[in-house]
Amino acid sequence: MLDNQRKCWESICRMKSSACAFCLLVAVAWAEPSVMVSVRDGETGRPLSGVMVMSEGSDIMAVTDSAGQCAVVSMPRRGGYLLVSRAGYFSLRQPWTQPAKPVPDVVEIELSLFPDRPRVVVGRVFDAGTKLAIPEALVSVAGVELAETTRADGGFRFSRFPPGPQTLEASSPGYPRKSHAIQVEGGETSSVDLYLFDTTNVGRLDGTVYDARTGAPVRDARVAVDGTGCVTMTDSAGRYAIENIPVGMNKVLVSGAGYVNAYTVVRLVKDWAVTADLYLRDTVPQPARRK
Numbered sequence: 001m002l003d004n005q006r007k008c009w010e011s012i013c014r015m016k017s018s019a020c021a022f023c024l025l026v027a028v029a030w031a032e033p034s035v036m037v038s039v040r041d042g043e044t045g046r047p048l049s050g051v052m053v054m055s056e057g058s059d060i061m062a063v064t065d066s067a068g069q070c071a072v073v074s075m076p077r078r079g080g081y082l083l084v085s086r087a088g089y090f091s092l093r094q095p096w097t098q099p100a101k102p103v104p105d106v107v108e109i110e111l112s113l114f115p116d117r118p119r120v121v122v123g124r125v126f127d128a129g130t131k132l133a134i135p136e137a138l139v140s141v142a143g144v145e146l147a148e149t150t151r152a153d154g155g156f157r158f159s160r161f162p163p164g165p166q167t168l169e170a171s172s173p174g175y176p177r178k179s180h181a182i183q184v185e186g187g188e189t190s191s192v193d194l195y196l197f198d199t200t201n202v203g204r205l206d207g208t209v210y211d212a213r214t215g216a217p218v219r220d221a222r223v224a225v226d227g228t229g230c231v232t233m234t235d236s237a238g239r240y241a242i243e244n245i246p247v248g249m250n251k252v253l254v255s256g257a258g259y260v261n262a263y264t265v266v267r268l269v270k271d272w273a274v275t276a277d278l279y280l281r282d283t284v285p286q287p288a289r290r291k
Contacts, residue, residue, distance in 0.1 A: 035072040035107045039064050039084060042112035042164055048086060051113065056081040056093075082109075089113040090162045091145045119161040120189040121182065124154040125170050128195035128228045129202075129246025137172035137196070142179070161190075170194040178229075195229055197244050203268035205276060206241040209234050209254055212279040221256035221280065226263075254278045 039051045047068025054061035055076040062070040076082060076096035085091040092113060125137040133154025140147035141162060148156045161184050171177040175196035184190050209221040217238025224231040225245050234240045247268045255261045259280035266276050 034105065035075065035109065037062075037064070037070055037072060037082070037084075038108065038110045039068045039086075040110070040112050042114035042162075048089075048113060051084060051086040051089075054083050055096075056083055084111055084113065086113060088116055090116050090160075093143060093145055095143075114162045114164060116160055117163075118159065119163060119184045121158040121161045121168075121184060121192065122189065123156055123192040123194060125150050125156065125172070125194045125196060126154060127175075127246075128197045129248060131227070134172050134175075134196060137170055137175075139168060139170045139194070142167040142169050168192065168194065170196060172196055174198060174200065195227070197228070197246060199244060201247050201270055202244045203247050203270060204241070204243050204273040205245055205250075205252065205266060205268065206239070206273060207276045207278060208238045209240065209256070209278045209280060210238060211259075212281045218256050218259070218280055221254055221259075221278075223278065224253045226251040226253055252276065252278070254280060256280050258282055 037053050039048045039053070040046060041048055047066070049064050049066045049068060051064040051068070052061050053064065053070055053072060055072065055074045057077070057080065058074040060074040062073050064070045072082070078098060080096050082094040082096055083091070084094060090113060092111060094109070094111060125134045125139065126132065127134055135150055135152045135154060137150040137154070138147060139150060139156045144162055144166070146158065146162070148158060150156045163184060165181065165183050168180045168182055169177055176199055178194055178196050180192060180194055182190065182192060205225070209218045209223065210216065211218055217234070219234055219236050219238055221234040221238070222231065223234065223240045223242065225242060228246060228250070230242050230245050232240050232242050245268055247270050249265060249267050251263055251265050253261065253263045259282050262278065262280055264276060264278060266274055268274055
């Protein structure tokens with residue numbers, strides 16, 4: 001009887017030990033690293049104190065100290081954002097990416113906030129195919145809580161644009177997002193037009209670029225569709241291919257080192273591929289002398 005009780009007790013102990021080991025493994029697997037955020041002034045590079053840092057969807061915030069540092073109290077969910085803000089500066093919405101394994105004990109993130117000063121960016125958003133203005137398109141600055149909706153004429157205006165290298169993003173129903181790099185210094189006014197592609201009404205262009213004199217293919221030639229932002233380079237065999245070009249008549253520009261720039265006009269049809277071989281001349285044609 002006592003022997004049976006002892007075996008039963010040993011079995012229970014082994015189960016408890018296994019359960020504790022399992023819980024320890026789960027705890028280790030789910031452990032999250034500490035996240036230390038450092039914030040600096042984007043213009044001077046000096047540490048910024050009094051900056052509020054919090055995870056999107058949380059009401060728990062941390063505030064940077066005199067060294068511009070703070071520890072994030074509540075971690076963002078996978079695919080979430082850190083919200084960073086301070087009076088007199090543009091707020092920042094920083095994407096949160098899970099650290100690569102093995103997960104370090106401390107993850108350090110360095111961020112910059114730019115002073116909110118008058119910097120003006122104006123422009124319009126157009127359909128790349130029809131060249132008509134797109135009203136009510138959303139134009140935003142990537143990574144910054146700054147967005148405008150275009151007017152009836154497709155126009156937009158940012159009166160307090162952040163300095164330094166930025167990325168403008170434009171989108172509208174039926175069009176994929178368009179990105180455009182821009183940099184504005186203090187006191188400047190910049191103008192930029194953005195063209196969106198209607199992906200339901202596009203065609204494809206391909207072909208080969210040749211040397212007009214020798215007939216040899218030209219590698220690393222630049223082929224661009226004027227006014228659309230569609231551009232590519234030829235491969236080692238002189239071949240090129242461009243997708244998602246607005247249908248209709250398009251001017252195709254071609255250039256290469258040591259060659260005179262050239263162009264041709266092609267008509268693209270929806271969902272069709274048009275092949276156009278292009279030719280470059282290495283010298284400017286001389287006018288014939290009169291006898």
